[in-house]
Amino acid sequence: MASVRFENVTKKFGDFVAVANFNLEIKDKEFLVLLGPSGCGKTTTMRMVAGLEEPTSGDIYIDADRINDVLPKYRDVAMVFQSYALYPHLTVEDNIGYPLKIRKVPPDEYKRRIVEVARRVELDTMLKRLPKELSGGQRQRVALARAIVRTPRVFLMDEPLSNLDAKLRTQMRAELKHLQHELQVTTIYVTHDQIEAMTLAHRVAVMNRGVIEQLGTPREIYSDPRTLFVAGFIGSPAMNLVSGEVRGGVFARAGLRVGGAGRFDVRRAVLGARPEDIQVTSAEDPDVNLVAPIYSVELTGENTLVSLQLGGELITLRADKNFAGQIDQPVGVKIATDRMFLFDAETERRVYF
Incomplete structure (x- = not known):
C-alpha cells in the first residue's frame, strides 16, 4: 500500500x-x-x-x-x-x-x-x-x-x-x-x-x-x-450563523442577546449555534435569548425542525418529535452558551473565548 x-x-x-x-x-x-x-x-x-x-x-x-x-x-x-x-x-x-x-x-x-x-x-x-x-x-x-x-x-x-x-x-x-x-x-x-x-x-x-x-x-x-x-458548510441542517457585535461579553443584535461571549469586543461578529444546541421554550420565559415567530415546522421522524425568522435570517433548531407549535406562533429560544461559536466577520476566523 x-x-x-x-x-x-x-x-x-x-x-x-x-x-x-x-x-x-x-x-x-x-x-x-x-x-x-x-x-x-x-x-x-x-x-x-x-x-x-x-x-x-x-x-x-x-x-x-x-x-x-x-x-x-x-x-x-x-x-x-x-x-x-x-x-x-x-x-x-x-x-x-x-x-x-x-x-x-x-x-x-x-x-x-x-x-x-x-x-x-x-x-x-x-x-x-x-x-x-x-x-x-x-x-x-x-x-x-x-x-x-x-x-x-x-x-x-x-x-x-x-x-x-x-x-x-x-x-x-x-x-x-x-x-x-x-x-x-x-x-x-x-x-x-x-x-x-x-x-x-x-x-x-x-x-x-x-x-x-x-x-x-x-x-x-x-x-x-x-x-x-467550515462552520457553515458542515452539518445538516447547517449551523445557524447570525450577524451582530460583541461588547462586554454579550453578543447582541436586534431581538437577540446572548451572554458568555468572551472578554474580547468584536465589532463585526458572527454567532454560530447548531440546531441541536438551541432549545425552544415559552415566549414568557424570562431567561430566553430570543422571542420570535415560528416560520416553519418540519417533522423528520426522530425530531422536528423548527425555523424562526429573525430579521431577514432564519434560525433552525431541533425540537422533540412531538412538538406541536404552529406557524406564526411566538416562541422563546435558549442557546447553549457552552456550545456556541463566535467568528470575526472580517477575518472569517474563529474567536476563542
Missing part, C-alpha cells in the same frame, strides 16, 4: 489559480475525503495524483516516488468516476476484467480475480449481464470492482455516488466503508456532500478557493470549526 504527499503544489489554468500552495500527507491505508463546493479545487487535486493534470509547481509523491513526470499508466492508481464509464457492449465480467486484459494477466488468474472481486461486491450472479440490464447501484458496483481488481496502491474516487438516488447512496456508503476497511487501500475520495464526508472519512480536508480551510477527523471538523466557511 502507499502514502500520498503533496509538497507546495499549485495548479493554474491561465491566470486562474485552481489549487494554491497545497500541502497534505495522506497516510498509508487512510480514507481521506476532499470536501468542498464546486470550483474549490478538490477534483483538480485528485486528477493531479492520477496524472490527468500536471502541477504548475510543487511535487507529488506516492511513498518515496516523485510522480510528477510519471505517466498515468505507471502510477498504479485506480480511479472511479462520477459517471460509471462502463463499456456498454461488454458484459459485467469483461468490464471488470478489462484492466487485467490490458496487462495480459494469465487466463486462470484473470478468471479467479474477477470471480473473487465480483463476489466481494455482490455481482457474482450477474457476470454475464450487460450494463443496460443493471440498476444504477449495480453499475456503480461494477465500476468499483473494475478498480478493485487491479489491487492498486491508491484508490481515487470522484463523486462516485452523486448519480444515485438517496436510498442507494446510503447503501453504497456502507458498502464503500466496509470495502475500504477490508481492502486496506489508501483512498482519496472527492465529494461536495458533507454527509458522505462525515460518514466515510478517517480525515476530512475541507477545501475552499484552492486551499485547505481545515483538516481533521469528522468529529473535529464538526465540533471545532476554525473558520466561518
Whole structure:
C-alpha cells in the first residue's frame, strides 16, 4: 500500500489559480475525503495524483516516488468516476476484467480475480449481464470492482455516488466503508456532500478557493470549526450563523442577546449555534435569548425542525418529535452558551473565548 504527499503544489489554468500552495500527507491505508463546493479545487487535486493534470509547481509523491513526470499508466492508481464509464457492449465480467486484459494477466488468474472481486461486491450472479440490464447501484458496483481488481496502491474516487438516488447512496456508503476497511487501500475520495464526508472519512480536508480551510477527523471538523466557511458548510441542517457585535461579553443584535461571549469586543461578529444546541421554550420565559415567530415546522421522524425568522435570517433548531407549535406562533429560544461559536466577520476566523 502507499502514502500520498503533496509538497507546495499549485495548479493554474491561465491566470486562474485552481489549487494554491497545497500541502497534505495522506497516510498509508487512510480514507481521506476532499470536501468542498464546486470550483474549490478538490477534483483538480485528485486528477493531479492520477496524472490527468500536471502541477504548475510543487511535487507529488506516492511513498518515496516523485510522480510528477510519471505517466498515468505507471502510477498504479485506480480511479472511479462520477459517471460509471462502463463499456456498454461488454458484459459485467469483461468490464471488470478489462484492466487485467490490458496487462495480459494469465487466463486462470484473470478468471479467479474477477470471480473473487465480483463476489466481494455482490455481482457474482450477474457476470454475464450487460450494463443496460443493471440498476444504477449495480453499475456503480461494477465500476468499483473494475478498480478493485487491479489491487492498486491508491484508490481515487470522484463523486462516485452523486448519480444515485438517496436510498442507494446510503447503501453504497456502507458498502464503500466496509470495502475500504477490508481492502486496506489508501483512498482519496472527492465529494461536495458533507454527509458522505462525515460518514466515510478517517480525515476530512475541507477545501475552499484552492486551499485547505481545515483538516481533521469528522468529529473535529464538526465540533471545532476554525473558520466561518467550515462552520457553515458542515452539518445538516447547517449551523445557524447570525450577524451582530460583541461588547462586554454579550453578543447582541436586534431581538437577540446572548451572554458568555468572551472578554474580547468584536465589532463585526458572527454567532454560530447548531440546531441541536438551541432549545425552544415559552415566549414568557424570562431567561430566553430570543422571542420570535415560528416560520416553519418540519417533522423528520426522530425530531422536528423548527425555523424562526429573525430579521431577514432564519434560525433552525431541533425540537422533540412531538412538538406541536404552529406557524406564526411566538416562541422563546435558549442557546447553549457552552456550545456556541463566535467568528470575526472580517477575518472569517474563529474567536476563542
